[in-house]
Every structure is written in C-alpha cells, then in structure tokens.
Amino acid sequence: MVDGLVIAGGLAGAAGLAGVVAALARRRTPYLAAGHGLARPDDIDPLPAVLRRGLGGLTVPVTPGPRGELFLGPGAPQPGRTLRRLVLTPLFARARGHNGRITRDQKVPFRLVVEFTGAVRDAETLLRAYRMLDQQLRDHSGLLSRCAGDDLTPGAVTVSIAGIVDVRELLVTEEVRYAFAEGSFDDLGSRSAPPALVPTISEPWSRRFGWDGLEPIPAEERHLLHAMVRSAHDDGRTVRISGLPKGPRSAREAIWTELGAAGVDVIADHDQRHLARHLRRHPVSRWAAQEPLPTRAVRRPSPRPNAPRPERRRQSV
Template sequence: MNDNGATFAGGLAGLAGVAGAVSIGNTLLRRPGPYLPAAHAIASPRAADPLPGVLRLGLGGLTVPVTPGPHGELFLGPGGPQPGHTLRRLVLTPLFARAKTRGGRLARDQQVPFRLVVEFVGANREPETLLRAYQMLDQQLRDHAALLSHCDGNTLVPGAVTVSVAGIVDVRELLAAQRKRYCFADGTFDDLGSRSAPPTLVPMISEPWGRRFGWDGREPIPAEERHLLHAMVRSAHDDGRTVRISGLPEGSRRARRAVWTELGAAGVDVIADGDQHGLVRHLRRHPVSRWVPRAPLPTRAVRRSSPRPNAPRPERRHEPV
C-alpha cells in the first residue's frame, strides 16, 4: 500500500516543467522540516492562517473547515465570512505556488501527495448553496490541474496534492459524473468493497477514532481493539485505499503518544491531530510501519464484503493517492 514512491515520482516528473516563478512570501520560503506524509494537521476554527506552520513543520496534509459565502466563495472557519479569509487566498494559492517554484513538489523529499481535506461546515445546508460552493472549488482546483492528483476514467494519477471533500456536502454523485476529476470524496470503512464508492472515487478512508474504538491511551490498549485496528487497516489497504484517522482522544501528551504509536504500528497512513508539534516529533522518531503480510486477524467489525481472514489477499487494483 505504501510502495507508491516510484509511481508518484514518475507522476511528478512531468510537472517539473511547469512554467512561471511565483513569489510566496518569506514565511513559506523558510526551510521546512523533513516531509512527513503520515502527519496531518487539523486547522483550528480560529486559525487566521493555518498553512505556513504546516509547511514549515513538514506535515503531509491539512484539514481545513470551510463555509460557503457570497458568490459560492469558500471562507475558512465555521463563522461568518471574513474579507480575504478564503480557502483560495490562504490555502490554495500559496500551496500550489510553493509546488510550482519547487519543480512540482512541496518538499524535496516528498514521495506521496500532500493530502488536503476540505471540510464543509456551518448551518447552511441548502442544496443550491452547497452545489454552487462545490462548483467554485472545482473551478479553483482546475486552475492548478497540472499539480493535482486526478482521476481520468478509471485511472488514478498522483500529483503533488490530493484534495478530498468532506463534511455536510455530499459530492459523490457529482464526482462520479465527471470523467476527469480533480478532487475526491472522503470515505469511511463502510465503503470497503462498495461498487458505488470505488477507490477511484473514494481513495481515502477517514474516520474519527471514537466511532469504533474506546481506548484513550491511558492504559495499555485492549488486545481486541488492537486486533480490530490492524484488521480494518489491512482490509482498507487490500481494497486499494489509504486510511486517515482523526478525532483522537484528548489527554496528556503521554496518552496521545500511546495512541499515535498504536496507529503507526497498525500502518495507518494518515494520523490527523491538532497537536502538530507533538505529532511531528513523535513521527520523526517512530515512523508509520510499512505494510507487510502478517497472520490473519479478527475482522468482526469489518463489512462482510471485506476479505475474510483466511481468504487469499487480492492484488492491489489502484495506486493510492
């Protein structure tokens, strides 16, 4: 599942010729830390400018809450629109400008896409408003098509950045109708084996920890929960998808490290947390385990359509993005 470095490198080779030098400001030009694809930041609703710190620390992804505003524009945070505080100005423009000035990569050692999760939030759930907001996002992304992971027919092509849409807007039907799309739907473990949500539409499984697990890191993890975690991650990998876990338990740094350690040992591809500095320090010392064949584990909470414990493991069908 994680052996996609060569494919990604090949996909980026053609991006090196992207023309145009773009100035991105002194903050983003500061030398970042080593690129950590498993480290994923969750922007605080109160964050005035969430991207510079993420890039400086070398995190491999960011989840940003957005609210539709006038003319379909997307504003950061759940509150009322603030002038200039838009996804385009504070996230998309500087993120792709950085990739252009670095030959199609966000960092010299980047081997997998930066995962940007655009999470629609807020009280406004009018279908017309959400549709207009998605159309605006789609247009803004197509302006940077050469740098984006995309799906062309049934083929996933990795790029410097992979964008997923989550939250209150359901974009699956819209995306499925697009032969060539530049963003994807966020999925859950319930999508494993689903024909209506293939990896070309839902390449990443994203769930909060508390949806299926109760362990908070204060005591040793129960053997049953550990086995379940490994089984679910393996089922997702066998289905050609990456796994992102968010909503981690609040607690002491020691308890958080225990949770991060278990997620890394299970091969969770993306660990999402608001404690960016702590997560980065931990993953530099304890990288996420590469997936290797192991003894069968219980799969009771995984959908029946997922591989049975004793069934032959299927070949990976798609290169993950």
Template sequence: MIAGGLTGLVGLAGLTAAGLTVLRRRGTYLAAGHALARPDDLDPLPSVLRRGLGGLTVPATPGPRGELFLGPGAPQPGRTLRRLVLTPLFAKARGNNGRLARDQQVPFRLVVEITGAVRDAETLLRAYRVLDQQLRDHAALLSHCDGGELVPGAVTVSVTGIVDVRELLAAQDLRYAFAEGTFDDLGSRAAPATLVPMISEAWNRRFGWDGLEPIPAEERHLLHAMVRSAHDDGRTVRISGLPTGSRQARAAIRAELGAAGVDVIADQDQRGLVRYLRKHPVSRWVEREPLPTRAVRRGSPRPHAPRTERRREAV
C-alpha cells in the same frame, strides 16, 4: 586576547553549523502528519507548511457567489479558501518545481470540510462547482482521476462535510477532487478507491482505549485488521480525534497507529504531532512514480507502476 577571541569565534561557528544541521534535519517532510485547522483559524496554512506537515483539513463555509470562506461569523472579503489556502499552496509548489518540499514523495493531502448552517442543495452544489473550477486552474499540480485511473500530483484534494459530493464526482470522467470515506466503504462497488481513496475516521468511533493502560487485545486486532483491509482495497487510512490526555497517553496511541500501518495521523496539536513524528516516523513511503513537475509534458503516455501500487501512491 586575540587568540582567545579567535577560539571563541571558531567555537561559535561550530555551534552555528551544528544548529543549521539540526534545522535541516528537522525540516523533513512529514507525509504522515496531518493538521486539523480550528474553525476560528483565519490563516491555517503557513504553520502547516513551516512545520513540514503533509496535509491539512480546513473547514469552509459557502458564501456569496459560491465562494468558500474561512473563519467564524459572516463571510468576510478576503477570507476565502482560494485566497488563503489554494493560491499560496499552489504558488509554493510551482516555485519548487512541482513539490512542496524537496523530499516530498507523496501528495500533500488537502481536505476541504464544507460546514455551516446552510443546507440548501443548490447553494451547496454551487459551492462545489466553484471549488471544482478553482482546482482546475491548478490542474498540472493536482492528483486527478482520468477515465478511472489515478494520477498523482503535488496535492490531493478531498471534499467532505455537509455536502455529499460522491454522485457529482462519479459523474466526472476527469476530476480533480475526491470524496472522504470510512471503513464502511471497504469493498463497496459504489465507493471504489478511485472515488474514495482515503479512509478517514475519528479514533473514538470504533475504539475506546485512551492510552493510559495497555491496549485491549480485541481493539488491537480490530485496528490491524481494518487497516490491512483498507490497504488491500487500494486505500490509505487517516485517523483523527485522538483522546485528549497526557503526552505519554497520546504517544502510546500514536505508537499503536504506526504499528498497525495507519498512513496518516491527524491532530489539532501540530507541535505535539510534529515532535512525535520526528522521533517515530509512521509511514516509510517508497517512491515508485515521481511527482510531476512543471517541466513535465505529457504528449505521449509514460510508463506507470502496477495499478494497485499506483493507486496507493496517488493519494
């Protein structure tokens, strides 16, 4: 009986060790995975970090004193972007030597989508100024643009939605946020990669393929050509809004995005996206410039990669 019990314990220990190995393997940081928070999600960040996704788009509504609030209905105390997203996100990075995960090689992409019924220019301007100040409180961990040069950090923040921040950002020599772009911005002098480093579009804006049949040759050619042009322009590409349908159809579309070199796939279906990316990695990043850590002191310039390479790494 004792021998049998010991054998069982050994077997259990082996299964436990194997399980831990699987958990560790599944904990890889998914730079290509991007979560789209639902408007009614009051606390979207924990699940994103737990699953190792490399980015989050969160809708936020301007409220009293310029604060940005999450969730539906009237702004409620405590439901601010600062409290629910910014503070815990940067606290995690600080506690992990300037990274959100040990194998993080590119910045976490946080997209703040300003929404709501308010269209008053002064209110929207105040909201951006408040956000800008909140970001500067975490300057050491943020990707930023300094004198036209992109410098990577643990987190890259982009602003989109009902407020057009491009003129505000362009006027800042040192900025800690960027604007979202579309494929229409490619080659634009008014929207350089230092201002609009990421192209972000919904799939159905230019494509009609739903993944059920083989992709039309014309759409495949267009997808590959636009992604290649974006990369040549020094920008990354994020595609969202995949058609709802069967798992097989969505997997087919994700596979085409990966084959075309799309850097980031955004989806509300976090579980499905994680499951797919674990089996089929989309982006195979090569780190050329390590992310800064809290120990970094920049009293003197340090060597950089060539500018065209660094710009892509930084976003």
C-alpha cells in the same frame, strides 16, 4: 595583549556559534507523509504551520459565502479570508517553486481535505460553492492528483471533500476529476464507492474504539485495528484516523504509536507540533510512490478528446 586575545577568542567563539545556528537553520524539515494537521475553526491561516513542520496534509474547515466562495475562520465571511487566498494559492505557488513538489523529498501527494461546515445546509448554496471550488482546482490541474475513469494519476496535492456536502454523485459524472470523496470503513468492497472515487478511508478514532491511551490497549481493540487497516489496504485504499480522545500527551503518543504499528497511513491531530516530533522519531512507514510526482507544473492541460485510457494501475493518492 591578554585582553586582545580574550576578545579575539570571544569573537571566534561567537562566529562558530553563528555558524552552528546557520547550519541548523538550513537543515530541512523532513516531509512527514503520515502527519496530518487539523485546523481549528478559529485558525484563519493554518497552512504555514503545517508546511513549517513538514506535515503531509491539512484538513481545513470552510463555510460557503457570497458568490460561492469558501471562507475560513469564525463569524461572518470576511474579505481576504478565503480558501483560495490563504490555502490554495500559497500551496500551489510553493509546488511550482519546487518543480512540482511541496518539498524536495516529497514522495506522495500532500493531502488537502476541504471540510464544509457551518449552518448553511441549502443544497443550491452548497452546490454553487462546490462548483466554485472545482473551478479553482482546475486552474491548478497540472499539480493535482486526478482520475480519468478508473485511472488515478498522483500529483503534488490530492484534494478530498468532506463535511456536510456529499459530492459523490457530482464527482462520478465528471470525465476527469480533480477532487475525491471521503469514505469510511463501511465503504470497503462497495461498488458504489470504488477506490477511484473514494481512495481514502477517514474516520474518527472514537467511532469504533474506546481506548484512551491511559492504559495498555485491550487485545481485542488492537486486533480490530490491525484487521480493519489490513482490509482497507487490500481494498486499494489508504487510511486516515482523526478525532483522537483528549488527554495527556503521553496518552496521545500511546495512540499514535499503536496507529503507526497497525499501518495507519495518515494520523490527523490538532496537536501538530508534538505529532510532527513523534513521527520524526517513530516513522509510520517508508513511503514510495509507484510513479514519481510530476517535475513540471502544467497550468491547464487540454486532454485529447476520446483519448485511449492507459492500463489501470493502483496509485497512492
């Protein structure tokens, strides 16, 4: 009898523990709009980890290959290791499965940065690769942030082009564009790089700052950081900082904290796991899109020719 009670109690305890585990498994990871993962060159499938941790963006290095396809991973292009198969298709499939959002609590677009890398510098090859990427994006136009003239409309995903290819002259000629150029603080106030073309200022930390997080930040560097971020926001742009110095985790967390205090919109790092944990404990800001993200996935809308442009409004893309 006693043994039976012990067994029953053990089973009840196990059932309770299983319930707790199941409840934890069902707990949704919050969408961390300020968190941005940097894929390493040898990571050929970087998207799942970023989505699992709830980060709000990903920079993925790509190399042009045969017929203009963009490939991930080191070495020669390998079948199946394309940006389309490993990043674009699963990302947009996820958005379609969540009524036009990457996660249910998403309030601003997921920021995908396609960074052209590699030894190929031939202008014709790079142009062909961009044209291929542009077509692949237009296949998912209903889910993308887009710009018609000066009017920006946020979508589930905002795509920016970075790296060795300069797409500004190409983008500015498109009547409706579904990708944007990356900018620097030097673009602030520039008529040739308006926020509708270059909505995000993206720079490595080491380009303008020398603080490594090991000691308290110098007052002049803190003042410069706050002033530059404020200037970017006043110019209608968001700010993403990457390229943080290597060092102990405590030093990196100190830099993350200062970036958050300065109002940096997006913090990018290779250390995705600890960055996500830090942002869950120390949110950068409360995000609120000026317009809700789309609730329906439209595959390829056909815009009306000569349609009147709506009044210009500043959007978060």
